[in-house]
Amino acid sequence: MRDFFGRLFSREEGSKKAAKDRLRLVLVHDRTSLSPHLLDTLKEDLIQTISKYLEIDTEGLEVNIDQEEETMALVASIPIRSVRRGVVAKANS
């Protein structure tokens, strides 16, 4: 009887689930792999934009694509030297 219900309700028990899960993961990566060149251009643009507001340590700046399960994130670590005074004053007024 247990065998009966087991077979009745079982789904995705074989290797197909593994195939699907692995495919999903590998495709997330395939589809978004930014070329190193593009990543560099992105970095330059980021530096330019952020420098309008903050004085940053461009040497220590890091930009990466992080991938976890099915979600991706652009992760940037940007060390700040100091906030530009003029910008803060303008933003507050």
Add this chain to the structure above:
Amino acid sequence: MAGKVLVVTSGKGGVGKTTTTANLGTGLALLGRRVCLVDADIGLRNLDVVMGLENRIVYDLVDVIEGQCKLRNALIKDKRVENLFLLPAAQTREKDAVTPAQMKELCDTLKQEFDYVLVDSPAGIEHGFRNAIAGADDALIVTTPEVSAVRDADRIIGMLEAHEIRSPKLIVNRIRPDMVKRGDMMDIDDVIEILAIQLIGVVPDDQEVIVATNKGEPVIFDRRTRSGQAYYNIVRRLEGEDVPFMQIGPDGFVERLRRLLSRDVRRRA
């Protein structure tokens, strides 16, 4: 009115591009369309043997492009179906004997004469692939329900998009119902969900395909075979007909219940 150039491509090798091209071309011609098959797999000519036309080749695609012969003289007429022609690939040349611009020009000329021009693409994503898609208006992507084939198909879809071919149609080949049933093969829904493109055909894995290939007679001539029927359905969809897909996937709950019950009854009897 000009016809349509369809490229049959896949990324991964050996998934059934040539078999698909031969069967769809034959099927369209059987419906009365004027069809030209173009073998773009230069150096690895295959479409001629699958079609059973290997003994009739005099000139090939490279001869035409280099102006060694007239296009008309290189086209081989099929021996069974009216209005079906093959332009064979060169066997002893390199893939770079042809440029994408030349292929586009050739396809543009052919579609003035034919309703359908089906281009059989080589595997890979390099020069031969770029030649094959150069003149295409649309694409048929062949895959099998396996991880590597689906992954390569995804890559190809991206590359086609960059070439302004934005709505390729998917053919899932070599489905094995027994494996799908026990959960050891991705089913159609799984593949569609992952690739997110329109499905135009599902072809079961079928020994008759190999038998037909041995004889040089596309399996679509025998509509009693499951694969022949599947190819015929694709042909009708290409012609704009709304044909339901063959049921190959695992059964629904009710179906499984019914089968299990009947098995239990049989055992008791």
